[in-house]
Amino acid sequence: MNPITSIRSRTVVMPSTNIDTDQIIPGRFLTTTTKEGLGQQLFADWRYDANGAPRADFILNTPAAQGCRILVAGRNVGCGSSREHAPWALLDYGFQAVISTEIADIFRNNSLKNGLLPIVVDAATHAWLIANPGAEISIDLQTATLTLPGQAPVGFPIDPFARYCLMNGVDELGFLLSKNAAIEAYEARRGA
């Protein structure tokens, strides 16, 4: 995983509440055995019509959305299925961060492990972002702040260990493997 320190991009706004992982990547696309190429199927049932043609009225198909790397979603994004294909699809499409007022637990974990930043903001910041689609904003991981155009930076909560891993490109499996002695001691203690 490449280190991440900051992101600056225009936003795409999808204001719907409870965007579940079945919407992010429908189940019929989960028969893959790799992580690659899922961006094509991101939001497939909202993005394409029955013949597979792009729906002109869906936000990702509009010219304004092209090149945007930050997705602003309604409350409780990523609920439902644990499929890691959801962050894989968002990343493969080109998103690097998802912003909402609430982010579901498993989706947040899966996102952090793949370098997709799940950012929870307060209601006022969220309302501004929803009302200003396409705004160019910046995210600074070092200071854990988000800066809206012409405004002072606002902080967002992020687990310090996850931030450390993201900023240094550290993968958590390597960290866990380094705990081998403690794992062996635990197994011995339990007589497992």
Next chain:
Amino acid sequence: MSQPKTMFEKVWQAHEVVPETADTPAVIFIDLHLTHEVTSPQAFSVLRERGLKVRRPDLTLATMDHATPTRTEQVFGGAPITIESAAKQIRQLEKNCAEFGVELLGLQDERRGIVHIIGPELGVTQPGKTIVCGDSHTSTHGAFGALAFGIGTTEVGHVLATQCLLQKKAKTLAVEVAGQLATGVTPKDLILAIIGQLGVSGGTGHVIEYRGAAVRAMSMEERMTVCNMSIEAGARAGMIAPDETTFAYLADRPRSPKGAAWDAAVSHWRTLPTDEGARFDKRIDIDGAALEPMVTYGTNPGMVVPVTGNIPDRRGDPVFDAAMRYMGLNAGEPIRNAPVNVVFVGSCTNGRLSDLRAAARVLRGHKVAQGVHMLVVPGSQEVKRLAEAEGLHHVFQEAGAEWRESGCSMCLGMNGDTVAKGEYSVSTSNRNFEGRQGVGARTLLASPETAAASAIRGRVTDPRELLNG
């Protein structure tokens, strides 16, 4: 005397390999890792790339359920599997398990089934264990007093390689259910009512403990239905304290402890329930006796009403308006007016023997209404065998329903068992999200009793009308 602890805290502390610090999450040991064909291939690939082994094959069990066919000729008859990529995924799991020495209950194994159904059946699901699987409905196993939760594929790789996970301790939420459920009201109705009250994110960051008289009176199968849908309220795990019902279920299961080991295990399991006076971070109260059969009307499991009730009128709320547009239903109308094209009985929520018995009890002597397609998919091959021994398959087939081999099937439609665009499905599964059961499919979640009654009448039906005469 030590501080009173919740059951969650006891199980958590017993599995801390390295405790949480201000800078790092805890390293938690996993006692049982269940895995299936859909969320594991990329994890095995990581092991292969990094030259790692599966650390504890003895604590790992694989099966296939999500994308597997349910047609007998495709499972046992050598007929080609309809979806080629699903067939490839099945072969990939066979290859991965052989290469890494993981036990696989494969496509034709008589012990195969939905991963959350076979763990308890085999007796590998036990009180006090930490149990994970790359599937959000892993919360099912919490019915035994295990700490069981869904993980992503990266974490599947972590557990395969280290038998551990990096975790931050969750908060606790007590759901107290007083009274007893009335006749015709099931644990499915209870959990739908709980999700309706909590909302689909009300449990985020929490582990739920279901408590109270109504919960204590439930069988293990019923408790599993409740814990199964914890994730639909946002909670990764739901737990129920083990008791005599739990021990009776586990006694003599193929892989439960035997002899002196059984006695020692039961003694340990008796120490697990939450101590008197332990504090939960949050609590909600439900009057179990006041509940009615419940049916969802919208596009998340929290959009639910009693079967006797009307769809609420929340016009102006964008979630509600979008759901009504998708569902083709109207604010304020009785949910009983909703048409039915498909009825699905099955899934890790309601695919156990007691669920099939409940559906058959309603269906016996009736026919599925003309124009309704009813599919009954047992949760495991063991459930199928037991149901057939009781003749339940004849009840379904004589009513005009299809009887299939086990699997996740129409819950998520990965294997081609889908609901057509615009059709209404009364389903005993767990999610009514847009497109969950097929592109454009409209799902109404309900109990097996309500599903069977709705199949007979061809519209959403209160099962009590059929159960009472």
